[in-house]
Amino acid sequence: MTAPLRINEALLIADRAFKPFKCVAWAPQDGNGELSLTVIDRTSTPLGRTQIPSSAYTDPMQLELLLKEARTELSQEGYILQSWSMPH
Template sequence: MNAPLRVNEALLIADRAFKPFKCVAWAPQDGNGELTLTVIDRTNNNIGRKQIPSSAYTDPAQLECLLQQARAELSEEGYTLQSWSMPQ
């Protein structure tokens, strides 16, 4: 996947990256283009948060790197994620 991503595509990818947990995303109203991803466990507790600038979520390679970092952080905290790889 080399073409720039649209925000909706990036959100779908991020949601799949954190299964079996839920990933909620929002963009602040200030219009800076940054996305905030929050990973929520089955009891609705916030277990992780990552802010992603628009330059990163539109670039598949940068998005993959940030998602892998966030997954690693959750794993280090003892959360078990399903296997995942960036769509091609």
């Protein structure tokens, strides 16, 4: 069984998943534990956004699945991402 991720680890993984773009993350003020991730280009133009519940970003397998889905969506929109795999 894989150990749960801390939020900082999840954020680092998410940032690396969207290279060469930047991934900006924040937790909404309602305190529900959800993370909002926005991928931006070098001019700070948003390219995509996703919400990740705390149950997903603490679970490496769920986080990997959500990040892969977001990467696929960006690729389908024509954005070219560097290759990436979930660290183990």
